[in-house]
Amino acid sequence: MAFKGLDWRAVFTAGLSAALLGALFGPACADDALKLTELSPNGADACFGHVYDAAHLKAHPKQKVARIFFYYGHDPVSRTNEEPAHSDTSYNGFVTTTVRGAEAPQWAGGWCNHQSEDGKSGAIHCGMDCDRTLASLKVDDKGRLILSDLQPDIYLDADSEEELGTAEYTRQALGSEDDNFRLDPMPAATCKAEFARIDPIDPALGSPLRERLKPDQAFCYGHDYDAAHLASHPNQLTQSIRVFRGPVELASFASGGDAANWPDGADIAVSVTTREKSGKVTQTYSCQGEANQWRCAASSKMSNFSCDIAQKEIFLKRGANGTMMLANPNSSLAVVDLCSKAADGKTKSDDKVYRLEAMPQSACAP
Known part of the structure; x- marks a missing residue:
């Protein structure tokens, strides 16, 4: 518990x-x-x-x-x-x-x-x-x-x-x-x-995510890490990260979600580019509101992976001054193939907690 x-x-x-x-x-x-x-x-x-x-x-x-x-x-x-x-x-x-x-x-x-x-x-x-x-x-x-x-x-x-x-x-x-x-x-x-x-x-946290982010609203949060940051964090694989709801996620909730239970059942997508890969890896998560955070389990929908990944989870929480915090405790972020052995253990790198800023929706385009 x-x-x-x-x-x-x-x-x-x-x-x-x-x-x-x-x-x-x-x-x-x-x-x-x-x-x-x-x-x-x-x-x-x-x-x-x-x-x-x-x-x-x-x-x-x-x-x-x-x-x-x-x-x-x-x-x-x-x-x-x-x-x-x-x-x-x-x-x-x-x-x-x-x-x-x-x-x-x-x-x-x-x-x-x-x-x-x-x-x-x-x-x-x-x-x-x-x-x-x-x-x-x-x-x-x-x-x-x-x-x-x-x-x-x-x-x-x-x-x-x-x-x-x-x-x-x-x-x-x-x-x-x-x-x-x-x-x-x-x-x-x-x-x-x-x-x-x-x-x-903390007054700087403002209203909860479920109030800031509406069921029919697209959003895009992310961060791009510069060379100086990556040089000072040699164990961080993430070079760029995006968390978003776009047309696909909105349509999914509109067809099967219940706005009265928002954010339960909300799909989000997370895209990551690492310093070791040239392309993005995208993973979809299905979320539910839990205390002061969204608890999001990896979903097979719109996933690059085919194994059973339901136990892979991330957590979203409101950050100060309009930011969003993302926690990745168990290698459940798509930094690595979620079906690989590398995703079985605890995250040992710096790819655990991210502070993400609001971005225009175009920054999260496929």
């Missing part, structure tokens, strides 16, 4: 490494929210939290969490995002923690319900996607929230230990004493301010 030197994960998730951002939908319905009266007797959003002082952390060296807050209610995280306007995350429980030495918190969201058959009594369990546990909750006689069953890998993918290796998993996971927290009731505004620390709004 996570988006994980320029670290593309840091650029594109800014602390949202908890829930991957793709897993924002749960089985709970919006109408079921705010009905746990133990947490919220009056049905209002409820906040609980604790900030540990230096003395406590010194006495508990295996506790990584220095700040922890639990919010029960409406989504305190999503602000301007790329998901379709009518999307309902369905989450009603949100936890955010800041570990020692970290500048920003991480967060995860889920849905909380009583574990009894009637759903009205018993322990409160908060689940996450993929049948994972967010936390177990109960309120003591002083109104404090006891939060337990917080999993060490709450901000990591389900199979992250095998993928990362024991040492790196241990470094990224929570500590062995990061559980059984007693959180004090606080004003809802306190939790909202804490969650706002995750990804502070």
Whole structure:
């Protein structure tokens, strides 16, 4: 459940490494929210939290969490995002923690319900996607929230230990004493301010891509790298890059897309010229809005390649002052033949993150 030197994960998730951002939908319905009266007797959003002082952390060296807050209610995280306007995350429980030495918190969201058959009594369990546990909750006689069953890998993918290796998993996971927290009731505004620390709004970013780029609108973004840049980045293959929607992509969405769900189902094309090739390589991707970015999977439509490339992905995000950011974490940009062995591993060159400027449509012509 996570988006994980320029670290593309840091650029594109800014602390949202908890829930991957793709897993924002749960089985709970919006109408079921705010009905746990133990947490919220009056049905209002409820906040609980604790900030540990230096003395406590010194006495508990295996506790990584220095700040922890639990919010029960409406989504305190999503602000301007790329998901379709009518999307309902369905989450009603949100936890955010800041570990020692970290500048920003991480967060995860889920849905909380009583574990009894009637759903009205018993322990409160908060689940996450993929049948994972967010936390177990109960309120003591002083109104404090006891939060337990917080999993060490709450901000990591389900199979992250095998993928990362024991040492790196241990470094990224929570500590062995990061559980059984007693959180004090606080004003809802306190939790909202804490969650706002995750990804502070940058006014230079402007409106999301889904608002700037309309379903029936062609666009062209790109960058041409000069000799000086390439000389200072010897590991960068990309000489020229374009990201665009033209007549073909517009026609594809017009015939089968749903404007109400924009940008889900939007086709984009990416063309790359490398310093090693004289011709362009073009790849089509099909996108969906996911948190603060477009997640785009390589498509067989209008592709130069014939293998199964559905797992090859890129990510688009609004950049400052009208630019567009493109992240290519796993060799999924058409710098190389996506069917070749060279495309199997992580991108090891400088061809990971691009800042693209708006260009006239003629700059993206075939």
